[in-house]
Amino acid sequence: MEIPLAVRRAFDNDTYVLEVAMPLRESGSTGVIAAAGSDNTVKVYSQDDLKLKTQLKGPTNTITGLQFAPDNSNIIYSSSMDGLVWSWDVRSSKIVQRYGDQETHKFCSFSVNCDGSMIAAGTEAVETDSYIVFWDIRNTEPVAKFEDSHSDDITQTQFHSLNHQLLSTGSMVCIMPILLLASSVAWLACPQMFCTSRI
Numbered sequence: 453m454e455i456p457l458a459v460r461r462a463f464d465n466d467t468y469v470l471e472v473a474m475p476l477r478e479s480g481s482t483g484v485i486a487a488a489g490s491d492n493t494v495k496v497y498s499q500d501d502l503k504l505k506t507q508l509k510g511p512t513n514t515i516t517g518l519q520f521a522p523d524n525s526n527i528i529y530s531s532s533m534d535g536l537v538w539s540w541d542v543r544s545s546k547i548v549q550r551y552g553d554q555e556t557h558k559f560c561s562f563s564v565n566c567d568g569s570m571i572a573a574g575t576e577a578v579e580t581d582s583y584i585v586f587w588d589i590r591n592t593e594p595v596a597k598f599e600d601s602h603s604d605d606i607t608q609t610q611f612h613s614l615n616h617q618l619l620s621t622g623s624m625v626c627i628m629p630i631l632l633l634a635s636s637v638a639w640l641a642c643p644q645m646f647c648t649s650r651i
Contacts, residue, residue, distance in 0.1 A: 467491045471518035474499070475525030484542065486528055488515040494530060496542050506545045510538050516560050517609075523568035531562035531573050537587070551587045553594045563619070564589075565611040572619055574606025582606050584621060 471488040483499045492515060494508040513533035521527035521539075527548065529539045535556040539548040557575035564571050571587045582605060584598040608622035 470515055471530070473518040473520055473528065475520035476522055484525070486518055486520070486542075488518045488530060490514070492532070494518065494528065494540070496528070506542055508540045508542070508545055510540070510547055510550075511536070513558070517562045517573075519562070519564055521564060521568050522566050529562070529564055529571070531559040533558040533560075533576070535559065537562050537571055537573050549592055551592050551594075553585050553597070557583060557585065559585075560605050560607050561609040561621075563609045563611045565616040565619075566613055567616045569616065570611075572609050572611065572621075574602070574609040574621055574623070576606075577602070577604045580604075582623065584609065584619075 468490040469487050470490055473486045475484065484496050484505060485499050485502075486494055486496045488494050492509075492511045492513065494515065496505045496508070497503060498505055508528070511530065511532035511534050515530050515532045517529075517531040519529050521529065526541055526543050527539055528542055529537060531537045535552055535558055537551040537559060539551075540546065541548050551571060551573075557578070559573040560576050562571060562573035569589050571589060573585050575583045575585065581599060582602045584602075584606060585594050586596040586598070587593070588595050602621065602623040604623050606621050606623045608620075610620050612618035612620075
């Protein structure tokens with residue numbers, strides 16, 4: 453059995469692909485793949501033939517994460533070092549929301565939970581402080597900020613694929629806490645913390 457493969461240059465020769473994302477099939481997938489480039493743009497392609505469908509612009513600094521909404525394949529999110537999490541509607545190429553926080557932290561990673569109701573983003577460390585910032589998807593102001601989990605850049609932020617209240621993060625200091633969020637996010641618990649060794 454042959455597997456058809458489409459190969460196409462996603463960006464020009466001077467631009468690197470930093471992140472890629474595809475929508476979940478359950479979310480009514482429209483058969484697209486997205487790529488974030490080092491030129492701070494997101495390009496969305498057809499999965500069948502890799503034809504460019506749209507280009508999304510907005511971030512003013514390096515894009516650090518890319519994810520389709522788990523419940524709507526027409527919405528895509530990205531985090532960036534400009535201190536914002538962006539969301540776009542790929543049908544219109546328009547910005548839907550910009551999620552930020554008043555302290556303008558640079559975001560190294562982010563995740564949208566499995567029911568599409570919450571965003572969490574991990575920040576770059578400033579001195580020895582780094583944060584996990586939380587938003588209700590309906591509001592661009594943070595609903596909570598967790599500061600006692602890492603002392604260096606939070607390089608990975610990932611919600612569980614089935615439990616919308618379970619979040620795991622990873623950082624440059626080899627710590628991987630697993631956070632259990634209450635329904636209001638006003639209460640956070642850290643039931644498990646793993647330490648990994650440097651490779």
